[in-house]
Amino acid sequence: MSAADPHHSIFPEWLRKGLDGLYLLSGWAAGLFLISIFVIMLALSAGRPLGIDVPAGDDFASWAMAASAFLGLAHTFRSGEMIRVGLLVERLTGRTRQLFEILALLIGSTAAVYFAWYAFDMNRTSWEFNDLAQGVIAMPLWIPQIGFSGGLIILAIAMVDELVHVLFGGLPRYEKPAPDTPEEAIERAIQSGA
Template sequence: MSSSDPRHSVFPEWLRKSLDGLYLVSGWLAGLFLISIFLIMLALSAGRPLGIDVPAGDDFASWAMAATAFLGLAHTFRSGEMIRVGLLIEQVRGRPRQIAEILVLAIGTAAALYFAWYAFDMTRTSYRFNDLAQGVVAMPLWIPQLAFCGGLVILAIALVDELLHVLFGGLPRYEKPAPESAEEVIERAIQSGA
């Protein structure tokens, strides 16, 4: 992309590819944890009538659910699929719109950094004190907390990335361009499940 393209990156190409790869891997991991939820629930459901017990199945399913939710945040944000209430910001154009986007991104970045720091601190504390799960399987809590912490850290990175991009004059990459035809409107509605 040329530097005059408003969707260009402020980072070198190798860093841009690395960041995009990080967001993609995070999304894939979220998908794998979603599949693991399905498999655990299937084992729990099929095991009951057969008298087979899956130890701590509910615990593992809930940890996988948290991992799915948090690891999917950055990929969802970067794909423009995160729910965004734009009633006010969509009414503004030009430079005021860019300022509003920067303000919104700065607030979002500050919130993500705050939560990422405390998630990291919680995970580190669990590791230092060797906190164990209270369920059937006494797993060290820092292991399932890694996905929670990692997802928030990757989201914070994605928000810093986007804030810098918009600060340097780029258009928000999380915002999809307006559809150009009726077919494109229908295609987007089908893809979003609406």
């Protein structure tokens, strides 16, 4: 892969594999939390008629839902599946398009880092003050908050990673190439639920 290759990474190969592995691991964790929501909801639904109580099941399902949503952000972003309004950027070409991509990534990275910092600070504060959940099980709140703050931190890393990549002349990796055939366009629309 040459330096002129727009998909070439400026990072060493071990770091590129590590970052891509982090995004994939985050996506897998989001999927596991999604499965845990299903299991909890199934236990709650099946347990009621049988007289089996699942203590704090609703709380655990809520925490798993938040973890699933936030841990899935970085993988969704890098896979090109995040909803993106590209009406303007998609009409641009060349250097102008690259500048608009950089501007969009700079704004997005700034927002992601801002939210990640405050999510981390909230998590740290919960740890320091030993905040407990108000539900049936008095769980320390920093534990379920890890999915929220961790997901935002990983998203911030992914966005800054992409910003650096595009700043050094790379093509955005979150963009999928245009479909080659009408059938491929239809297949993508079906897969995305559009």
